[in-house]
Amino acid sequence: MGSGRIDTRTVGLEAGCALARWLTGKEHMHYGLWAGLDPVAANLGAAQEAYSQRLMALFPPGPLRILDIGGGAGETAKRLIGLGHRVEIVVPSAFLAARCRANAPGAVVHEAIFEEAAVTGPFDLCLFSESFQYIHLHDSLPKAKALLAPGGAIVIGDCFRRDDGPWRHAPGRTVGGGHVLGEFRAAVAREGLVIEAEEDVTDEVAPSIDLEQAFFNVLGVGVAGMDRELRAKRPWLRGVAVGVLGRVMGARRRAALARRLTAQERTSAAFRASNHYLLMRLRPAAV
Template identity: 50%
Template sequence: MAKQKLDTQAIGLDAGLAFTKWLTGAENLHYGLWTGLEVTAGNLRAAQDAYTDKLFKLLPDTPVRILDIGGGAGETAKKLLALGHSVDIVVPSPFLAARCRENAPDATVYEHKFEDFQTDQRFDLCLFSESYQYIPLDQGLTKCLELLTPEGHIIISDCFRTQEYSVDKSQAKVGGGHREWRFREMLETAPVGVISEEDITEAVAPSVDLEQALFNVFGYALTRVDQELSAKRPKIRWMINRVIRLMINDRKRARLDQRLNQKTRTAENFIKYNRYVMMKLRPTSDADQS
């Protein structure tokens, strides 16, 4: 019988959502907008709500049909529904799809990768809230244009890698996303026009310091347990470390140590390696481009 691979991503999502809900009362994993707020765990919900409020300012004034692409656990969809919008969610994770159905029961949830999503329906708005980076760059906008009504719009709120980003895998650089310059090159030739764009990198960056502080707390706790086992239960410690080495390779252990016990993931590094933008686009015709 083949050995099944541990789904560490699902485990991480489950644990992350559970912790965030315990801390804030909502299952949001997106960045917060920290303008005017002290960077503390107690303000995380307010920062995440401020982010959502800013994102929603890009929405039409009247109710529309929205495709929430990569809709997380359905918290954004729940708020969109409360505003009177009609919402469909497409999300590839079975776990997140289940959370969407629980949190936004009036939304229609499709359990697919966006690039594989097929429907005869058309939408007034395609929304990417920290999900655009997971769609192949040559497919995201193209797919949206197939799904939009003639007067539809696209909103992208996400990270992009700056020119400072390096492919050096020895450093776990915080953030993510497509290379910004490649995205910009694609926009120049794509049949879309930019209605608005705002760089909010510095406003969301403190989320990274808060996250790193939390991981350092976990790291400290694990270090103390290891110290106690080393002093009082060395055989048990040896067995635990043996199991960890069998389950996790050297590279992943090094990255885990960096995440739990170091402070390389900082707001300063996030700003250096990432550009976080909120952008609203619209399809353009040949006449618009001429």
């Protein structure tokens, strides 16, 4: 019989993929670009498609050998293979690796964190699509640069913290995340890289936050209603449920989940105040 805490990360990934597939027919796990679109669930697929097109507009001419770092469930790799590119994917979990193999059977999948992935290259493109923020700067840029073929490029689409913003007062509680932008730019220069294309799409991405929070608030209404009914009509069952939850989730995670389901602080305005969302292409500086 198994023991220990529930792996909430894997559960969350599975639920996220299932929700994305139900809403859009695809398992994209990135934000969308909402210019000209109302931020409602029915438009999520179109917003994610707009994001993919804008990101891929930064790619060098192909066909390319691409390393998709943190490739999610493999939807991007599937599209890239369909366009004639050769793709290898690095993903850190068994669940995501399985989804990548199912969605993009033509890709080589490495189940590992990027820092430890046994990839050799060379690649014409190293792609970080909402994965760059999870890798330390002293690992991500040097390794990606070392894997590039002559003339190769690094493309990043991700969130960065503003150098000075409200997030500094409560970093763990403020929507968004990523490397501090000034520290990132310093690391780029230190590694002998240049940013040859950059686009700030913060305003177009920000409505994703409102949509995400609205979804969690809907869940919160259901959870609150069930708790009310159990408290009034089955208090013993509620006591058992609370006890089980306490055993499998620590107090910190329970508090974080409760905030996510009921709070209103995660908004597009809060996201804009503390973050930049950037699309960019980097290359090694000419010697």
